[in-house]
Amino acid sequence: MQPIQVLETADADTTAAFDVIVDVRSPGEFAEDHMPGARNLPVLDDAQRAEVGTIYVQESRFRANRLGAAYVAENIAHHLRTAMDDWAPTTRPLIYCWRGGNRSNAMATILQRVGWPTAVLHGGYRTYRRQVQDELYEQACPVRFVLLDGDTGSAKTEILARLAERGLQVLDLEDLAGHRGSLFGGLAGRQQPSQKMFESRLLTALKAFDPSRPVVVEAESSKIGDRMTPPAVWRAMQTAPRIEIVAPRAARARYLVSAYADIIADTDRLEAAFARLPIPPSPARLEAWRGLIGAGDFETLASALMELHYDPAYARGRRKDGRQAIAQIAVDALDQATQSAVADQVAGLVSGL
Structure with a gap:
């Protein structure tokens, strides 16, 4: 099995090589902004993300991680049975979350194990956002x-x-x-x-x-x-x-x-x-x-x-x-x-x- 590819840039020429761009952040994060053409397949919805975050801060990091893992597994399983049901074996997905951490890697690991040649965006949405700011605020x-x-x-x-x-x-x-x-x-x-x-x-x-x-x-x-x-x-x-x-x-x-x-x-x-x-x-x-x-x-x-x-x-x-x-x-x-x-x-x- 090939390792998960890691992209360092969200440049349109680079991302165009992928068949689908998957934003695994919550629907609220996606609604605020997302990469062009991305599909929102969240591994945690807004309520779940808030619940896990609250437990992490106020109660127990271990309990938050356990609950979060359960939600992530359930949500990815749902996407595999629904949104990804018609993906061809050769479909190339690019996955990103907020900063290229746990959420995107959880999704990418499972998709890669299924057999799809999968990539993640290093730095996640923040990498994309920095490029937008550079082009619209700094460049001509x-x-x-x-x-x-x-x-x-x-x-x-x-x-x-x-x-x-x-x-x-x-x-x-x-x-x-x-x-x-x-x-x-x-x-x-x-x-x-x-x-x-x-x-x-x-x-x-x-x-x-x-x-x-x-x-x-x-x-x-x-x-x-x-x-x-x-x-x-x-x-x-x-x-x-x-x-x-x-x-x-x-x-x-x-x-x-x-x-x-x-x-x-x-x-x-x-x-x-x-x-x-x-x-x-x-x-x-x-x-x-x-x-x-x-x-x-x-x-x-x-x-x-x-x-x-x-x-x-x-x-x-x-x-x-x-x-x-x-x-x-x-x-x-x-x-x-x-x-x-x-x-x-x-x-x-x-x-x-």
Whole structure:
């Protein structure tokens, strides 16, 4: 029987040699972040891990080890009968846990004895996480960005999608972060990923791009909801050429009423967003906004919010940046046909960069 292989790196080129990547950590650990494409086959679930840890600290190391071993054996047996039931004899699994210790080695030992050529990641998830941090915090961004800019309500996200349909490389940071990037940008029924998971998704997306071609990304602030754009990407965005969509406020207000229909339908979420505005509205203004909500006049409400908060914030950001856009695309409306026409113009500009 061949010895268990030990990998020193979680580099994608190395891990691609394996048929399945198995994360044996608890479901809670897996949900926070995991290696791209990994399957969660825990040797201890969250409750078991907490129980064993408590006994280890408060009662007896021996008793904790005995109970933990029993749980691990039961859980691995379950996975062998279920998730691994259709694995071919030649399947090559890569196993990792938090730091490449007891949990991954317990799983790897049994799989190797079964006959699968098995490897473990030295250092476990922490090895992978260090590589993510190095690439997103220390190294230069591997792609060239072109920023798609425009005031709030300029349909930038939809135009990004249309650019992707036209074969351009696009990076949708809002989708990766699970947030539309504004005080009103939370998505109903969808929590943001952890910062670590956001960074894993982001690095996976970056590695999929052809570095010889530009990547269009929406001009965002450094914070998307509660998630921060890592330094390597943020630095590249700050020096990227910028294409600006210019649309009148009335057209943007009409678009926002459609795009933010989920917020409009939830008065409590609207009120919560009002409370987070950097410049708190006066009692009189707040009552006026509530009156607009009661009357269903959301276009006027959207226009008021842009006038008070969003448009001045975007203007300050551009003044601070100081760079001129390489092109401005002025439109009178933001309907489907106009979005398509704008995407054509942006595609033509990007192809020349």
